[in-house]
Amino acid sequence: MNSIHDDACPSFEDTLELIGRRWTGSVLKAAAQGARRFGEYRAMIDGISDRLLSQRLKELEAVGLIERTVIPTTPVQIRYQLAPDGQALLDALLPLAQWSMHRSGPRGAGRILSST
Numbered sequence: 001m002n003s004i005h006d007d008a009c010p011s012f013e014d015t016l017e018l019i020g021r022r023w024t025g026s027v028l029k030a031a032a033q034g035a036r037r038f039g040e041y042r043a044m045i046d047g048i049s050d051r052l053l054s055q056r057l058k059e060l061e062a063v064g065l066i067e068r069t070v071i072p073t074t075p076v077q078i079r080y081q082l083a084p085d086g087q088a089l090l091d092a093l094l095p096l097a098q099w100s101m102h103r104s105g106p107r108g109a110g111r112i113l114s115s116t
Contacts, residue, residue: 015089018059018063019089019093021056021059022052023045023048023052023053023056024056024059024060026044026045026048027041027045027048027053027056027057027060027066028060028065028082028086028089028090030044030045031066031080031081031082031086032082032087032090035080036079036080036081037077037078037079037080038050038053038054038057038078038080041053041057041080057080060086061080064083064085064086065082065083065085065086065089066080066081066082066083066086067080067081067082067083068080069081
């Protein structure tokens with residue numbers, strides 16, 4: 001059985017806390033699906049407020065999962081994309097996504113934590 005070493009626990013817990021924040025998964029998914037501009041993220045993530053989307057993009061940029069690029073046009077354009085570490089995180093989360101699909105059964109979301 002694999003285990004998490006004590007010296008890795010703080011990093012592991014920080015990562016789980018980050019990806020567990022509301023809307024973070026949706027922002028990362030939108031980035032993986034090609035969203036680049038703020039409006040594209042907003043259109044792809046139903047229900048997220050502009051304030052919260054901006055906050056999540058800033059948080060993900062601060063930890064190196066999203067790259068922000070300023071394009072000096074008139075008006076100025078801001079583009080966001082997955083950073084290499086963001087793609088690596090999504091690659092690492094793929095087994096978790098597969099596990100959750102298996103656990104949720106054919107009817108989908110809402111049954112991940114139910115007992116079988």
